Amino acid sequence: MVTHLYLGVIILAVFATSITNADIKVICAKDSVRITWRINAELVPYAARLFLGSCMPSQLNVMTTGEGEAQFNYKFADCKFKKLIKGKHLIYENELTYRPQAKPQPASFVYPIQCVFKRPEGWVPPFMNPGSGVSEGRGELVFRMALLNEQLTGVAKTNVIPLGSFMPIWAAVEQKSHQPLLLLMEECVAATSPELQLGSQVYPIISNKGCLLESLRGNSVFLPRYHSSALILYLQSFKFGLGEEVYVHCKLVAWDPEVLDETKKACHYVKENGRWELLDDPFQSSLCSCCDSTCKSRPKRAVEWESYSWSHNSVLGPLIIVEPSDSKAHNTSVGSVTADESQDSPV
Numbered sequence: 001m002v003t004h005l006y007l008g009v010i011i012l013a014v015f016a017t018s019i020t021n022a023d024i025k026v027i028c029a030k031d032s033v034r035i036t037w038r039i040n041a042e043l044v045p046y047a048a049r050l051f052l053g054s055c056m057p058s059q060l061n062v063m064t065t066g067e068g069e070a071q072f073n074y075k076f077a078d079c080k081f082k083k084l085i086k087g088k089h090l091i092y093e094n095e096l097t098y099r100p101q102a103k104p105q106p107a108s109f110v111y112p113i114q115c116v117f118k119r120p121e122g123w124v125p126p127f128m129n130p131g132s133g134v135s136e137g138r139g140e141l142v143f144r145m146a147l148l149n150e151q152l153t154g155v156a157k158t159n160v161i162p163l164g165s166f167m168p169i170w171a172a173v174e175q176k177s178h179q180p181l182l183l184l185m186e187e188c189v190a191a192t193s194p195e196l197q198l199g200s201q202v203y204p205i206i207s208n209k210g211c212l213l214e215s216l217r218g219n220s221v222f223l224p225r226y227h228s229s230a231l232i233l234y235l236q237s238f239k240f241g242l243g244e245e246v247y248v249h250c251k252l253v254a255w256d257p258e259v260l261d262e263t264k265k266a267c268h269y270v271k272e273n274g275r276w277e278l279l280d281d282p283f284q285s286s287l288c289s290c291c292d293s294t295c296k297s298r299p300k301r302a303v304e305w306e307s308y309s310w311s312h313n314s315v316l317g318p319l320i321i322v323e324p325s326d327s328k329a330h331n332t333s334v335g336s337v338t339a340d341e342s343q344d345s346p347v
Contacts, residue, residue, distance in 0.1 A: 024096065028115035032075045035113065037096060041066030045151040046100070052113070053079035053094045054227050060153050072096075076115070090117045101224050141181075142174035143252050143312040147319070152223075152232065159317075161237045162324040168223070169316060172230035173254045182228045182257035182280070184210055184266055186311070188250040192241045194315055196249055203240035205248070206233075211276070211291035214238070215268035222268050222279045228257050231266065237321045247317030254310045262287050262295040 023038035035052060047060045050070050055078060057070040076083070076092045084091040092115045097107035147156040148168040161167045173183045188206040189196075196202070205220075206212050214220035214235060223232040240246065255264050257280075266279040267288035276288035290296065 024111055026113060026115075028092075028117075030117075031077075032073070033092070033094075033113065033115055035072040035096065037070040037072070039068045039070060041068070044068040044153070048152040048226060048232075049098055049100055051097050051099060051226060053081060055079035056226055062153075085119070088119050090119050091115070092117075099224075099226065141254055141310055141312075143171070143254075143314055144174065145169065145171045145248075145250065145252070145314045145316045147316060148232070160320050160322060163237055163239065163242065163321055164324070165237055166220075167235050167237055167319065169233040169235055169248065170230065171233070171250065171252055171314070172227075173252065173310075173312075175229055175254075180228055180257060181254040181310075182260075182264075183231050184253045184255055184264060185231060185233060186210055186251045186253045188233070188248060190238070190240050190246050190248055192244050192246060194247050194317060202249075203238065205235065206250070208291055209263040209295045210265040210267055211288065211295070212266075212268040215270075220268070222266050225280070229254075239321075242321055242323070244320070245318035246321060247315055248319065250314050250316070252312045252314050260284060260287060262290050267291050 025036045027034040037050065037057075039047070039050075044060075044062060044066065047057060047068060047070050050057055052072040052074060055072065055074055058073045059071040061069040061071070063069070072079075079094060082093045084093060094113045095107075096109075096111040096113060098109040099105070099107045146169075147159065148154065148170050149156045150166075150168075152168055156167075171183060171185060173181060175181060185206050186209055189202040189204050191200050191202045193200060205214050212220060212222060212233070218236045218238070220236045221234050223234050225231065253264070260278070260280065265287050267276045267285075268279065269275070269291075270277045276285060276291045278285045278288050
């Protein structure tokens with residue numbers, strides 16, 4: 001069982017003993033940076049908590065010694081780099097951080113990154129150029145969903161899940177020329193077919209506009225976010241469709257991160273506190289109180305925000321949930337899980 005105690009205290013303790021020998025190498029290119037962060041074996045399972053600004057590692061290599069190399073290969077236009085002008089130099093600044101908990105909790109480790117270049121001849125800051133501007137167009141959004149491995153370091157290599165164990169489901173929206181958006185799982189059900197039809201037998205996982213029912217029935221939770229545009233549902237496997245092919249159908253929603261209400265939220269039940277909690281701001285957990293009844297539509301004043309919402313129906317599967325004693329037999333004959341969108345690794 002993964003609890004807030006596990007994510008908060010234990011991971012902090014592991015990191016405290018692992019970061020003392022941090023080995024970080026930075027290579028600055030013309031319009032990008034390449035960073036290699038070598039981490040101890042104890043930290044490898046938590047590589048999904050390492051960030052360059054707003055970006056997770058683009059690759060994680062696990063060596064024979066058990067140590068890992070988290071690589072960040074990104075352009076300065078990504079990851080919220082800051083662009084500064086000092087005299088004859090252009091400076092791009094960012095931070096490597098380790099965040100075991102979601103914002104606004106502070107990072108447990110911060111390492112400054114800086115790339116300095118000579119300012120090009122004739123270069124003019126964009127805000128001084130009357131012919132330039134900032135694009136705020138919606139741009140093309142790409143929604144993705146994938147099953148992660150137990151370490152949360154990449155896509156799972158098998159779709160066989162022993163009953164009672166956890167299947168981390170990663171969902172994200174790829175944002176190109178778009179303002180930052182918040183990804184939410186509005187509704188999710190399990191079914192034994194890749195297509196939902198009238199009369200299909202389904203098992204509700206998330207309903208009532210973002211209420212994680214499985215956190216009330218079992219030990220499922222939403223993990224702390226590493227970025228607003230992604231979400232990890234740490235789902236405990238269930239008996240529905242036991243031994244059969246199971247597909248998880250989700251309605252994913254991209255929403256304005258500044259506007260949360262009863263119909264745009266991510267709520268899970270925290271048994272230690274005996275109440276529903278809002279993932280993105282526990283101080284606003286009153287928005288989750290409707291999870292025990294019916295979450296009503298937004299007030300009329302908030303309807304204008306609907307123009308900033310985009311949704312996508314995504315399907316993940318097949319997953320095969322089996323009795324623990326049967327998992328080895330299935331693993332010899334079953335491949336990996338697929339989704340209705342291409343599955344780039346989240347790390």
